[in-house]
Amino acid sequence: MIEIRIHGRGGQGSVTAAELLGFAAFNAGKFVQAFPAFGSERMGAPVKAFLRIAEKEIRVHSQIYTPDYVIVQDPTLLATVPVLQGLKPDGVVIVNTKKTPEELNLDTKCKVITFDAWEIATRVIGRPIANTILMGAFAAASGQIPFEGIEKAINARFKGDVAKKNVAAAKEAYELIKGGKNESKSRSNS
Amino acid sequence: MIEIRIHGRGGQGSVTAAELLGFAAFNAGKFVQAFPAFGSERMGAPVKAFLRIAEKEIRVHSQIYTPDYVIVQDPTLLATVPVLQGLKPDGVVIVNTKKTPEELNLDTKCKVITFDAWEIATRVIGRPIANTILMGAFAAASGQIPFEGIEKAINARFKGDVAKKNVAAAKEAYELIKGGKNESKSRSNS
Amino acid sequence: MKKYIEGSMAVAEAVVLCKPNVISAYPITPQTHIVEDLSQMYANAEFKGQFVNVESEFSAASVCLGAVVTGARAYTATTSQGLLLMSEVLFNMAGMRLPLVLTCANRAISAPINIWTDHSDAMALRDSGFIQLYAENNQEAADLHYQAYKISEDDSVRLPVMVNMDGFLLTHSFEPVDMPTQQEVDDFLPSYKPRHYLDVKHPITFGSMVGEDGYMEVRYNLEEAMKNAFGVIEKVTKEFEQKFGRKFGIFIDTYKMEDAETVIVALGSVVGTIKESIDLMRANGIKVGLMKVRTFRPFPKQAIVDCLKNIKNVIVIDRASSVGSGGILATEIRSAFYGNTSVPKVNSYIVGLGGRDITIKTITDIVGNFANVKVQDSQFVELDHKYMQAGDEYLKTI
Amino acid sequence: MKKYIEGSMAVAEAVVLCKPNVISAYPITPQTHIVEDLSQMYANAEFKGQFVNVESEFSAASVCLGAVVTGARAYTATTSQGLLLMSEVLFNMAGMRLPLVLTCANRAISAPINIWTDHSDAMALRDSGFIQLYAENNQEAADLHYQAYKISEDDSVRLPVMVNMDGFLLTHSFEPVDMPTQQEVDDFLPSYKPRHYLDVKHPITFGSMVGEDGYMEVRYNLEEAMKNAFGVIEKVTKEFEQKFGRKFGIFIDTYKMEDAETVIVALGSVVGTIKESIDLMRANGIKVGLMKVRTFRPFPKQAIVDCLKNIKNVIVIDRASSVGSGGILATEIRSAFYGNTSVPKVNSYIVGLGGRDITIKTITDIVGNFANVKVQDSQFVELDHKYMQAGDEYLKTI
Amino acid sequence: MDKKKHLLAPGHTACAGCGLSMGARMVVDAAGPNTMIANCTGCLEVFTTRYPQSAWEVPWVHSLFENSSAVGSGIEAALKAMGRDQEIRVIAQGGDGGTADIGLQSLSGMFERGHDVLYICYDNEAYMNTGVQRSSQTPFATATSTSPFGKASYGNPTRKKNMAKIAVAHEIPYVATATVGFDMDLKNKVKKALSIRGPKYLHVLVPCPLGWKVESRLTIKIAKKAVNSGIFPLVEWENGKVTNVRKITPEPVTEYLKLQGRFKHLFADNDEARAHLASIQKFADENIETYGLKS
Amino acid sequence: MDKKKHLLAPGHTACAGCGLSMGARMVVDAAGPNTMIANCTGCLEVFTTRYPQSAWEVPWVHSLFENSSAVGSGIEAALKAMGRDQEIRVIAQGGDGGTADIGLQSLSGMFERGHDVLYICYDNEAYMNTGVQRSSQTPFATATSTSPFGKASYGNPTRKKNMAKIAVAHEIPYVATATVGFDMDLKNKVKKALSIRGPKYLHVLVPCPLGWKVESRLTIKIAKKAVNSGIFPLVEWENGKVTNVRKITPEPVTEYLKLQGRFKHLFADNDEARAHLASIQKFADENIETYGLKS
Amino acid sequence: MSLNHGAILKPGSSRNNKTGNWRNTKPVYKHDKCTGCTTCERICPEGVIYQEDKKKFDVDLDYCKGCGICAEECPVKDIDMVPEEK
Amino acid sequence: MSLNHGAILKPGSSRNNKTGNWRNTKPVYKHDKCTGCTTCERICPEGVIYQEDKKKFDVDLDYCKGCGICAEECPVKDIDMVPEEK
Numbered sequence A, B: 001m002i003e004i005r006i007h008g009r010g011g012q013g014s015v016t017a018a019e020l021l022g023f024a025a026f027n028a029g030k031f032v033q034a035f036p037a038f039g040s041e042r043m044g045a046p047v048k049a050f051l052r053i054a055e056k057e058i059r060v061h062s063q064i065y066t067p068d069y070v071i072v073q074d075p076t077l078l079a080t081v082p083v084l085q086g087l088k089p090d091g092v093v094i095v096n097t098k099k100t101p102e103e104l105n106l107d108t109k110c111k112v113i114t115f116d117a118w119e120i121a122t123r124v125i126g127r128p129i130a131n132t133i134l135m136g137a138f139a140a141a142s143g144q145i146p147f148e149g150i151e152k153a154i155n156a157r158f159k160g161d162v163a164k165k166n167v168a169a170a171k172e173a174y175e176l177i178k179g180g181k182n183e184s185k186s187r188s189n190s
Numbered sequence C, D: 001m002k003k004y005i006e007g008s009m010a011v012a013e014a015v016v017l018c019k020p021n022v023i024s025a026y027p028i029t030p031q032t033h034i035v036e037d038l039s040q041m042y043a044n045a046e047f048k049g050q051f052v053n054v055e056s057e058f059s060a061a062s063v064c065l066g067a068v069v070t071g072a073r074a075y076t077a078t079t080s081q082g083l084l085l086m087s088e089v090l091f092n093m094a095g096m097r098l099p100l101v102l103t104c105a106n107r108a109i110s111a112p113i114n115i116w117t118d119h120s121d122a123m124a125l126r127d128s129g130f131i132q133l134y135a136e137n138n139q140e141a142a143d144l145h146y147q148a149y150k151i152s153e154d155d156s157v158r159l160p161v162m163v164n165m166d167g168f169l170l171t172h173s174f175e176p177v178d179m180p181t182q183q184e185v186d187d188f189l190p191s192y193k194p195r196h197y198l199d200v201k202h203p204i205t206f207g208s209m210v211g212e213d214g215y216m217e218v219r220y221n222l223e224e225a226m227k228n229a230f231g232v233i234e235k236v237t238k239e240f241e242q243k244f245g246r247k248f249g250i251f252i253d254t255y256k257m258e259d260a261e262t263v264i265v266a267l268g269s270v271v272g273t274i275k276e277s278i279d280l281m282r283a284n285g286i287k288v289g290l291m292k293v294r295t296f297r298p299f300p301k302q303a304i305v306d307c308l309k310n311i312k313n314v315i316v317i318d319r320a321s322s323v324g325s326g327g328i329l330a331t332e333i334r335s336a337f338y339g340n341t342s343v344p345k346v347n348s349y350i351v352g353l354g355g356r357d358i359t360i361k362t363i364t365d366i367v368g369n370f371a372n373v374k375v376q377d378s379q380f381v382e383l384d385h386k387y388m389q390a391g392d393e394y395l396k397t398i
Numbered sequence E, F: 001m002d003k004k005k006h007l008l009a010p011g012h013t014a015c016a017g018c019g020l021s022m023g024a025r026m027v028v029d030a031a032g033p034n035t036m037i038a039n040c041t042g043c044l045e046v047f048t049t050r051y052p053q054s055a056w057e058v059p060w061v062h063s064l065f066e067n068s069s070a071v072g073s074g075i076e077a078a079l080k081a082m083g084r085d086q087e088i089r090v091i092a093q094g095g096d097g098g099t100a101d102i103g104l105q106s107l108s109g110m111f112e113r114g115h116d117v118l119y120i121c122y123d124n125e126a127y128m129n130t131g132v133q134r135s136s137q138t139p140f141a142t143a144t145s146t147s148p149f150g151k152a153s154y155g156n157p158t159r160k161k162n163m164a165k166i167a168v169a170h171e172i173p174y175v176a177t178a179t180v181g182f183d184m185d186l187k188n189k190v191k192k193a194l195s196i197r198g199p200k201y202l203h204v205l206v207p208c209p210l211g212w213k214v215e216s217r218l219t220i221k222i223a224k225k226a227v228n229s230g231i232f233p234l235v236e237w238e239n240g241k242v243t244n245v246r247k248i249t250p251e252p253v254t255e256y257l258k259l260q261g262r263f264k265h266l267f268a269d270n271d272e273a274r275a276h277l278a279s280i281q282k283f284a285d286e287n288i289e290t291y292g293l294k295s
Numbered sequence G, H: 001m002s003l004n005h006g007a008i009l010k011p012g013s014s015r016n017n018k019t020g021n022w023r024n025t026k027p028v029y030k031h032d033k034c035t036g037c038t039t040c041e042r043i044c045p046e047g048v049i050y051q052e053d054k055k056k057f058d059v060d061l062d063y064c065k066g067c068g069i070c071a072e073e074c075p076v077k078d079i080d081m082v083p084e085e086k
C-alpha cells in the first residue's frame, strides 16, 4: 500500500486531486481510498487530502500519518504547515514552487521534486489552478499510474476545452518530471 | 385511612371539593392526599377526584379503587359511570339527586344518602354548583371533619359574599344530613 | 412550615425561594400548574425577576441559556414532547457547563400521544450531561430544588440539573409539604456567582467550535464534572439535612433492607407505593426491602453495588423502556454489577407506562411471581390488549 | 458494477434505486453530500419523485411522516444537531409504526460545536423505536439501504430504520463500491404496499390519543415489532446475500475469532481499522479477534452472548458516552451477560469522540494495556489536555 | 333526516358551546369528502380523536403540536409523487398556539415552498387544551393562567401577533380572516381557498366559553361582536391585495369585552382600567380605519 | 495607527473578499463596545470562533443554529433582571438560514415579546457554511447545491421569502434593509436601530464570493448592483410605515446577474433562459414601483 | 395482539359516545314561529340539529350538550331551553 | 485539567492567526492620487487598512488576504494588486 498526502489551500482542488488520482489508480485495477482531512476550512485556508493505493482491499479508516508521497500545492504552506511530518524515509515530496529543490532546502533526506506548476497552469490552462498538473507530476514520479489513467480521470471530471487544457498541462508536468531534472538527489544518511 | 372518591363532570368542581375536604382534614391534624383522576376531559365530561385521610403519613401514590365513601355530584352519572365500583362493604354513597335513596334503588348494600344539592345551590348560592354543599354533606355523613373545618376551607378559597353563601349552603347540607333523614338503611345481607 | 399544598405549587414556591433572575417556560400538561403558579406569583409581585413567556420549549431553554451566560440564575420546567423539543439546547447547556435547574413533570412520549406519567422523557435525555434527581413525593420534589441549585452552581460541577417529579401523581396531588422561610433558603443557597459571564468590561467568547484536537478533552471534563458531582451532592444533601432537618438518601435510599431477601429498585413516586406494599408483604412474612434511586445521573454504581451485593433477588421497576433493549434502569444496574463476584438475580419489569396506575397489587404480584421469570427479558406487567383491539374490526374491512 | 465513488454518492444512488416517492432533508455537515447528490439526480430527472427542501430538520422528518401516512415511500438523512432537532418526530414515527429509512451521517453533538464523527447522535436516539444498523464501509453503507427499506416495510415490523455511517470517514471517502442495477434492486425490493394509509375512499383517523387504558399495550406492540425485526433482518440479510452475493453478519459479524483470547467489540468504520490492527497483532502472536455490531437496535443480546461467552477478555470500543454513566455499547453488553454463568472480562473504552482519529496504534495500545485497566470505569483513550488549556491564561486575568 | 351529513360527527367531547368544534365542522363540511386533514395537537385533536373513537369522517392525521403544516406538505408531496393530487384537497390545521407560536416556522416553510395546502388557524386566543395559557394570539390585557391579573400585572402585556399580515407578507395567493359568527362567509372562504392552487391561509376566530369565561350560549353572539366592534375585521387578500372586507356599523369594544370574564378586571373603576379599555378601543378604531370597515 | 480599533479582529478565516466578514465588522463597529452579541451557527460563527481563537472584541455567545434571537432574549431579560440593561445593547444575529428558515420561529417570538434586541440577518442568499445549499432567501432560478441546474431544474424554483415584510408584519418599531455596498448607510441604520427601544430587524445583503461564484474583488460592486438594479431595495420602516428609501437610477438586472456564476445558466441562448431573466427583471421593476425607487 | 399498529380509528366512531347526558338544559322547539332560516341547523356545535321538514327542525338528544346556542340564535325564538329532569 | 469549562476564548485572539500567507496578490499603494476618501479603510473585509496620515493609508500584510477589493473600489486607483513572490 502506498499512502499520499496532499497539502493545499481551500479552493485549490486538493481534494479533487486526491479523488482523481484515486480514480486513475482504480481504473488501473488497484484498490484505492481517497478522502479529505475533513475540515471546516474556507477558501484560502490550509487543507489536506489523502489517498491510499493498494493491491488488496483497504479496510483502515484513519488519516495518513506516514505518507510515501507528499504533494504541496502551494509553496506558502511550507512556512506554516509541517508538510514533511511523518514522511517515510524513502518518501518523495513534490512541491509546486519556482525554486529548485536545493533552493528550497527542506529539512529532509527524502527525494524532493519541485517545479513551477502555476507557470504551466497560467500558460496552458489560463488560470493558476495546479491540481491536475500535480497529478501528472505524481504519475511520473511514482510510476503508480500510467499517464493515460490521469488523462481518463481528468476527462471524467472536466468537459470540452477545459478538459483538453488540463490534460495538456498535466502531460507537460508528466514529461517534465519523467525527465528527472527537477529532483533532488535522495540524500543518504550523513 | 379512609378513602373517598368523588364523581362529577368537568366544570362542577369535583377536584376543588377533594382539595378543600383535604384542607379541612389537614387542619384537623390529619394526614391527607387529594388528587384528580388525571384526565384530558373538558367541561361536561365525567371526571373523578380522590381523597385519602389518615392518621399517619400517606405514601401510596395510586388511584383509589376501594373507597370508603363515594360522592356523586351529578345524578346523570349513575347511568354511565360505575360509581359504586369497589365501594367497601361498609361504605357510604352520597348522591346529589332529587330522588330518595329508595327511588334511586342502587345496586348496593351500602348506606346511600341522597339530597337535592342543586336545589340548595340555586336557592342559597344562586348557581347550580354543588361542590361545597357536598362537602358539608360529607362532613356530616363521615364525622371525619368538624363543620368549622369545612367553613375554614371554603373561606380559604372563596372571598366575600361568594364565600358566605357557600358556607351557608354547606351548612344547610351538613344539618340536613346530620339529621339522618335522607339515608337509606344500611341493608344487611338478605 | 407545613403547608397543605399541591405539588406544583410547592415546587413553584420553592423555585421562587431560590430567587432565580429569569424564568422561561412553555406550558405542557402536566407541568402547567407549576408555570401558572409562577405566573401568578409574578403577577402578585412575589416573584420579582423576569418571567418570559415563549413560543416553544426550544426558545424556553434558549432564553435560559442566554440568561445564564449573562450571569443570571435561571429556571425552566417542561416534560415529554417539550423535553424532546428542547433537547438540542439541553445537550448544549451541559456541554457549555451552564448551571440551570429544570423541573421535568415526567410524562410518556408520543406516539401514541398520552399525557400521563412515565419516565421515558427524562430517560431519553440521560446522555445529555444533565444531573438527574428523582422525587418520591412532593416534600422531596420541593426540597430537591434548593439542593439542585446548590449542586448545579458548585464550581467543580457547573452542570444543569433536572429534577424529576411524576406528572399528575405528584404535580397534581395535594399533600402536606414543609416549606422553609426565605431566610432559611438564603442561608443555605448563596447567590449565583458565575466564574465567567458576558460582561462588556471583560469580554469573552462563549460557545466556540472545538475540533478533533480538543473536543474529546472537553467531553472528558464533562465526565469529570459528573464525577465531582458525587461529592457535591453528598455535601449538599448533608448540609440540607443539617439546616432543614430532613434526611435523604444521598444517591440511593433504602427501606427495610436489614434482612431483605428480595429488594425492589425503583425511582419516582412509585417508591411510596412500594413502601406500603413492603409493609403489607412483611406482615405476611415475606422479606422484602426497597432501594430507591434518587440520583440517576451521575449513575451511582458504587452505592448501588454496595447496597445490593448481598441480596438474593433484585426486582427493578422501570417506568420506561429503551425500545429494542428493555428496562433502562435495569440495564444500568445489571451492568453495574459487572465484574462483581457476588451478584444477585436481577429481574426487570416495565411498569406503569403512559400513566397506567401502579397499585400495591401490582407490586405484590411482581414479588409473588419473581421465581417464574426468566432473567434476561424485561417483562411488561399487567397488559390487557382488549382495549386496543377496538380499531381492528374496521381495519379488517378496508 | 464496481464503481469508484464517494460514500455519499453511493448512498444517494442506492436511495434512488429504492425509488422513494418523497425525499425531504435539511443540509448539515457531514450529511450534505448525500442531499446534494440527490438534488442533482432530481435536477437531472434521474430521481423522479418529489424532493422537498425544507426549512429545518423538524420539518424534514414531518414531511416524511406526512408522505408515509399517505402511502408513499420516503427518505431523509441527517446527523447530530439535526437528529436531535427532529427527535420528537422520530419517536413519533416509530410509535405510529411508520416505515422510513433515515441515513445518519454520524457526528458529535454540541457543545462544543464539532462537525466530526462520533456516535453520540444515533445513540441519543436509541430509545426511539428506530431500528439501528451501522455500516463498516461504503459498500455496506450502500447495501444497508436496500435492506433497510425491506426490513422497515415488513408487515410484522413496520418500524423506521436508521442507517448509520460515520461522517466524513465514510461519507466523504472515495472507495470502490459495487452498485446493483435497477432491475436487481427491483427484484429484491417490492414496491411499498402499506396496510393502512390516508385514502378518501377508506377514511381512517391516524395518530389518536391513547390513555392509561391502552398506551402501555401500544408500546408493548412496539417492543414486539422490534423482536419480530430479528427474524426479518435475518431473512432479508440472507436474501440479500443470495441475490447480490455479498455476505454480512446478520446482527453481528466476526473476524478471526476462532482462537481469540481477546475480542474487540465495535461498530462503524473503526471496524476496518480494527481488522488491520488484528492482522498486525496476530502477526506478533497476540490472539485477538473482532466482534462487529451491525444491528444495535433491536439489541442482539443472544447473538452477542453466544459469540462472546467463551472469550476471556472483551474490549468494547464506544464512540459515545452517556455522560455520568459511561460507554453505551459497553453498558448494554455487560448487561447482556447478566445471569450468564460464563462471563468474560469486559473493559470499556471511549474513543474517537468529535472526530479524534482512531488509528491502528490506538487499537494496539488499548489491547496492550488491557490488563492494567479496572473493570468498572469507561476509559477515555488518548487524552491530551494541552490544547484546551489555551483559554485558561486569559480567564485567570478576568 | 340524514344524521350522517356532517363530516365531523357528534359524540366528540368538546365543551358545550365550543366555537372550535363548530368551526371545524363548518370547514370540513365546506371542503367536502375529498379532503385529507393534518391536525396539530390541541383541543380539536383531543376532543375528536381520543382512542377508541374518532369524530372525523375524512382521512385525518395528527402527529405533533407544531408540525401540521409540514405533515400537510408531506401529504401533498406524496399525492403529487403518486399522481393522486388532482382530485384530493389537503388541509393542515391547528389552534392559535400550534399555528402562530410553536408551529409558525413549519407554516412559514409550507408557504415558502408553495405547497398546494389550505392552512386553517382556529384562533381561540390562548392555549385552551392545556388550560388557558396565553399565546401570541391572546389579546392585550387578557387575563389567562400565564398572564393573570395581579398587583404587578394587568393581564397579557402584548398585542395579538398579526397572523394574517404575516401570511400576506409571505406573498401567497390567498389569505383571509373569518369566524364562526358568520358561518356562510366562513364556508365560502374555505371553498374559494380550495379553488386556488398553492398555499392558502385562513384565520378563523372561534370563541371558547371555557377560556373566555363566557356563557356557552353566547358563542355566536360574541364572535359577531368581535367583528362588529372592529376588533376582529373580516378581510380577504388575494395575491397580496385586500379584495374584500366585511363592512360594519361599529359597536364600542366594551360591548364585546364586558361579556367575557377574561376581561373583567378592565371594568374596575380606576384610571388604569379605563386607559386599557381606551387602548383596546384604539386598536379597533385603527382596524376600522385601515380596512375601511365602516359601512 | 490604532490596529485595534475594530471590534472584529483580523486573523479570522473567512474567504478572501467575504461580504459577511465585512458586514459583521461594520455592524459591531457601529454598535460599539457596550454591545453583547448572540450568534447563530453559520459561516460567521465558524470563521470567527474556531478554538483557540476568537475575532470578537465584545462579549459574544454562540449556542446553536436556530436560536440566537431566543438566546438574545435571555440575555436581555437577564440584564433587565439584574439592572444592567441601561448601558448595554444586545444584538442577535445569524445568516439567512439561521434567520429566515430554521430560526424564524424564535425570531418571531422575540419580536412578539417585545425584547429590546436588534436582530441582524446577514443575507448571503444560501447556506454557505455547509456548502451553498438553497435557503428561503435564495433568489429565483439560482443554482445552488440543492437547487442545481439540470435537465429537470432551472435552479431554485421559489422567490426570496420577504423577510423585511414579515418583520414589518410583526408590528415592531424598526425594520430596515441594508448592504455592505453602502457601508455608511448600513452603519447609520445600526445606530438608529440601537437608539430605539424594543425589537428591531435589520436585513443586510452580504455577497459571498464562494457561493455566488464571483471574483473576490467584486464584493462591493455586486452589492451595489443589487441595490441599483432594484432587486434589493434599501428601505426603512418605522412603526410599520416606510420612512426612507434609497433612490436609484435603475440598471438592468442582467448587469447584476451576469457577474455571478450562480446565474450562468440564465445566459444560455434559449427561450427558457430569456423568460427567467425577464421574470427577474419584473421582480426588480415591481420593487421600483412599490417603493418608488426611481430618483 | 392488535392489528392496529398505529392506534388507528374508524371514522365517525365518536357516535358511540352519547354526550346527551352532559346536558343540564335541553332545547325544545315550539315548532310554531320557525321561518326555516336554517340558522340553528348551521351553528349547532355538535351538528345535531336536523331539518325534518321545510320549517321543522329537530335535535338529536343523544348528543345535544345543551349549550343553548340554538335557542339564543333563533331569530324568532322558536326554541326554549328547558331544565333536564334528573 | 483546564479551567476553561465552556471552551471560552479570549477576545481578538484571532490576531494570532496570520492570514497574510493566504494571499496570491497583494495591494500596493502608489501613495500619489489618494484623496483621503477612506473608502479602502472602510470596506476591507479584514479591517486591516489603517490610516497613517490624512491621505496615506497602509495595509497590515500580516492579515491581508489579497481579495483585491480595496484596489477595485479605490475611486482614484491609487492601489495596485501585485502578484506575491512565492
Ligand SMILES: Cc1ncc(C[n+]2csc(CCOP(=O)(O)OP(=O)(O)O)c2C)c(N)n1
Pocket (backbone or CB within 6 Å): C027, C028, C029, C057, C081, C082, C085, E020, E040, E041, E042, E043, E044, E065, E094, E095, E096, E097, E098, E099, E122, E124, E125, E126, E127, E128, E129, E130, E135
Ligand atoms: C412540544 C409540545 N409542547 C407543548 C405541548 C402541550 N400542548 C398541547 S396542545 C397545547 C396548546 C394548544 O393551544 P392551541 O394551539 O391554541 O389550541 P387550542 O387547544 O387552544 O385549540 C399545548 C401547550 C405539546 N403537546 N407539545
Ligand SMILES: Cc1ncc(C[n+]2csc(CCOP(=O)(O)OP(=O)(O)O)c2C)c(N)n1
Pocket (backbone or CB within 6 Å): D027, D028, D029, D057, D081, D082, D085, F020, F040, F041, F042, F043, F044, F065, F066, F094, F095, F096, F097, F098, F099, F122, F124, F125, F126, F127, F128, F129, F130, F135
Ligand atoms: C439543527 C441544525 N441543522 C443544521 C445545521 C448545519 N448548519 C450549520 S450552519 C448551516 C447553514 C448556515 O446558513 P446561513 O444561516 O445562511 O449562514 P451562512 O453560513 O450562509 O452565513 C447549516 C445548515 C446545524 N448546525 N444545526
Ligand code: SF4
Pocket (backbone or CB within 6 Å): B042, B043, E013, E014, E015, E017, E018, E019, E020, E021, E043, E047, E124, E128, E129, E207, E208, E209, E210, E211
Ligand atoms: S376549552 Fe374551549 S376550545 Fe377547548 S373544547 Fe372547551 S370550549 Fe372548545
Ligand code: SF4
Pocket (backbone or CB within 6 Å): A042, A043, F013, F014, F015, F017, F018, F019, F020, F021, F043, F044, F047, F124, F128, F129, F207, F208, F209, F210, F211
Ligand atoms: S463561504 Fe461565503 S460567507 Fe462563508 S466565509 Fe466564504 S465568502 Fe464568507
Ligand code: SF4
Pocket (backbone or CB within 6 Å): E017, G026, G027, G043, G044, G045, G046, G047, G048, G049, G059, G063, G064, G065, G066, G067, G068, G069, G070, G071
Ligand atoms: S343546545 Fe347546543 S348542542 Fe343542543 S341542539 Fe342546541 S346548539 Fe346544539
Ligand code: SF4
Pocket (backbone or CB within 6 Å): F017, H026, H027, H043, H044, H045, H046, H047, H048, H049, H059, H063, H064, H065, H066, H067, H068, H069, H070, H071
Ligand atoms: S486586498 Fe482585500 S484584504 Fe487586502 S487590504 Fe485590500 S481589501 Fe483588505
